[in-house]
Amino acid sequence: xxxxxxxxxxxxxxxxxxxxxxxxxxxxxxxxxxxxxxxxxxxxxxxxxxxxxxxxxxxxxxxxxxxxxxxxxxxxxxxxxxxxxxxxxxxxxxxxxxxxxxxxxxxxxxxxxxxxxxxxxxxxxxxxxxxxxxxxxxxxxxxxxxxxxxxxxxxxxxxxxxxxxxxxxxxxxxxxx
Amino acid sequence: xxxxxxxxxxxxxxxxxxxxxxxxxxxxxxxxxxxxxxxxxxxxxxxxxxxxxxxxxxxxxxxxxxxxxxxxxxxxxxxxxxxxxxxxxxxxxxxxxxxxxxxxxxxxxxxxxxxxxxxxxxxxxxxxxxxxxxxxxxxxxxxxxxxxxxxxxxxxxxxxxxxxxxxxxxxxxxxxx
Amino acid sequence: xxxxxxxxxxxxxxxxxxxxxxxxxxxxxxxxxxxxxxxxxxxxxxxxxxxxxxxxxxxxxxxxxxxxxxxxxxxxxxxxxxxxxxxxxxxxxxxxxxxxxxxxxxxxxxxxxxxxxxxxxxxxxxxxxxxxxxxxxxxxxxxxxxxxxxxxxxxxxxxxxxxxxxxxxxxxxxxxx
Amino acid sequence: xxxxxxxxxxxxxxxxxxxxxxxxxxxxxxxxxxxxxxxxxxxxxxxxxxxxxxxxxxxxxxxxxxxxxxxxxxxxxxxxxxxxxxxxxxxxxxxxxxxxxxxxxxxxxxxxxxxxxxxxxxxxxxxxxxxxxxxxxxxxxxxxxxxxxxxxxxxxxxxxxxxxxxxxxxxxxxxxx
Numbered sequence: 188x189x190x191x192x193x194x195x196x197x198x199x200x201x202x203x204x205x206x207x208x209x210x211x212x213x214x215x216x217x218x219x220x221x222x223x224x225x226x227x228x229x230x231x232x233x234x235x236x237x238x239x240x241x242x243x244x245x246x247x248x249x250x251x252x253x254x255x256x257x258x259x260x261x262x263x264x265x266x267x268x269x270x271x272x273x274x275x276x277x278x279x280x281x282x283x284x285x286x287x288x289x290x291x292x293x294x295x296x297x298x299x300x301x302x303x304x305x306x307x308x309x310x311x312x313x314x315x316x317x318x319x320x321x322x323x324x325x326x327x328x329x330x331x332x333x334x335x336x337x338x339x340x341x342x343x344x345x346x347x348x349x350x351x352x353x354x355x356x357x358x359x360x361x362x363x364x
Numbered sequence: 365x366x367x368x369x370x371x372x373x374x375x376x377x378x379x380x381x382x383x384x385x386x387x388x389x390x391x392x393x394x395x396x397x398x399x400x401x402x403x404x405x406x407x408x409x410x411x412x413x414x415x416x417x418x419x420x421x422x423x424x425x426x427x428x429x430x431x432x433x434x435x436x437x438x439x440x441x442x443x444x445x446x447x448x449x450x451x452x453x454x455x456x457x458x459x460x461x462x463x464x465x466x467x468x469x470x471x472x473x474x475x476x477x478x479x480x481x482x483x484x485x486x487x488x489x490x491x492x493x494x495x496x497x498x499x500x501x502x503x504x505x506x507x508x509x510x511x512x513x514x515x516x517x518x519x520x521x522x523x524x525x526x527x528x529x530x531x532x533x534x535x536x537x538x539x540x541x
Numbered sequence: 542x543x544x545x546x547x548x549x550x551x552x553x554x555x556x557x558x559x560x561x562x563x564x565x566x567x568x569x570x571x572x573x574x575x576x577x578x579x580x581x582x583x584x585x586x587x588x589x590x591x592x593x594x595x596x597x598x599x600x601x602x603x604x605x606x607x608x609x610x611x612x613x614x615x616x617x618x619x620x621x622x623x624x625x626x627x628x629x630x631x632x633x634x635x636x637x638x639x640x641x642x643x644x645x646x647x648x649x650x651x652x653x654x655x656x657x658x659x660x661x662x663x664x665x666x667x668x669x670x671x672x673x674x675x676x677x678x679x680x681x682x683x684x685x686x687x688x689x690x691x692x693x694x695x696x697x698x699x700x701x702x703x704x705x706x707x708x709x710x711x712x713x714x715x716x717x718x
Numbered sequence: 719x720x721x722x723x724x725x726x727x728x729x730x731x732x733x734x735x736x737x738x739x740x741x742x743x744x745x746x747x748x749x750x751x752x753x754x755x756x757x758x759x760x761x762x763x764x765x766x767x768x769x770x771x772x773x774x775x776x777x778x779x780x781x782x783x784x785x786x787x788x789x790x791x792x793x794x795x796x797x798x799x800x801x802x803x804x805x806x807x808x809x810x811x812x813x814x815x816x817x818x819x820x821x822x823x824x825x826x827x828x829x830x831x832x833x834x835x836x837x838x839x840x841x842x843x844x845x846x847x848x849x850x851x852x853x854x855x856x857x858x859x860x861x862x863x864x865x866x867x868x869x870x871x872x873x874x875x876x877x878x879x880x881x882x883x884x885x886x887x888x889x890x891x892x893x894x895x
Contacts, residue, residue, distance in 0.1 A: 295465070295833060307667075428655040472655075482843075535550070
């Protein structure tokens, strides 16, 4: 009898699943790009949605980000199906004010692009423009306790990445990745 | 028909569930106290297990800690039952080296008692004394990917709390809570 | 010749210096309380400034908070006197967009009261009400690159502390510390 | 009269200063590479110092890392010259156990490469191999309260970066940057 094949992580599969799960939960990279545009267009008046989406895609290619997305969406879905144990089920379903693990996962995303993203994360999480408003609509039976913070964190990280790249361009006089 | 009663968090129930889930997963406050003793007895030769356990219980009374414990154990249990979606299921089951959400939850515990706990957390997580060694035994079919980091974080936090209290005692010449 | 007395931390002195340095840099506990009121009065219409200040004082009694306040103000003052080495001097003086150590210190404050404070921190840091607006006025030669983030973090932490205490009151039917 | 030239960050100068300050304080990229080798050679027996140094250099090219290095070394140097105000001067000079801002800066470095570096950071900070032992020698009048944590964080981050790259190689069958 052959030995079971040892486990080997398939990074492409993790990446693919991240994008698929986001889409299934109603979040496109374009919707996240709109949040980046909301945050950054005051500073860069010519900013296009395409450029914003480019940075969103780059953020979503990071393993730490993918891990947080998959874990957060999984917990949202289990809460929707009522499969978490009480009292965790209640806290996640009601997005309990003193339950902060959703913010903990979100911060692990922001951290990858450095502390300059904290401010944007908090701001957008309070203002809830675009897709964030939709994710927070509690009337449709869907639960996005984790996802709304995670989407805000991805948008803030993309804004941080853009700030770093714009600075490079300014210093080097060249467009950069 | 009466309106559904609005949700009100029951903090005592969250506290109770935290201790119950830990115990069900094989972790007593005494086992965590032994980790604290391992960390702190080099500095305080007369340190008793009772004093260590006192600080463990205090750490476990914090809501942020309870949230992390319940969320982490829930994910471990779902992985054990094979109920997470791939590829998350594989990553949690195999405690994948590049999956760091277990450390993210653990750090959210350490942070509550400040940055001085980071060193102890990393040290104990590598040395794996006592209960940490047991939780890491992968031969018994149990999955404690989250719990082993969480238990190390609780022990480190208890050590930090103790350091703060010992300093107060030294300055005030009085035993303090 | 007597041996030099060994160093013993004087916690009361650290606490006293924290309040003194804040005041010297133009920040009273009352001004921070006004930020807390700005954040929390939408949820608690009867909230008084006195109650807000009570939580600010409690936050400022934590050693981790005091350490961040003293370190941040020290760096601001050295930048004002031109005593930091280039290029750090330039980055702190100009509150460089890609210099995020001020946010790093601020987050170490927020973390003590848990992740639920992140949103308020980012929001207030962007809106800059009250004292935050004054600290950000770059026309008067004063440098508050660190202090404005730190004050926002203290206010957010006080708001988090209040949220925890209000929940306890609601469950127990009793006012609590 | 011409207007003063507006401030523009010079990123190359920040990078250059980071390496220069490290060297002046006795820390070469090779010494940090030895820490990475200490951490990772148990997992990769053929690991060379050159490969370790490659990852150290990559970590040091990140702005968030450079900011933490410059800020930490500046505080160490000011403490050495006795130029910090009491009680901050005393806390930094004595590497006070309850003063954790050095760990806060270190964590901001580790975070850039994700949570998987926390364990290595704590472990190496406790074991103090190689250059970390030298930095901790308190008998020579030098103060490295910040630098020793920062160097440990850079080494842990380099180890995390290596783990990500090794995984890519394994999956793709190709050496990768």
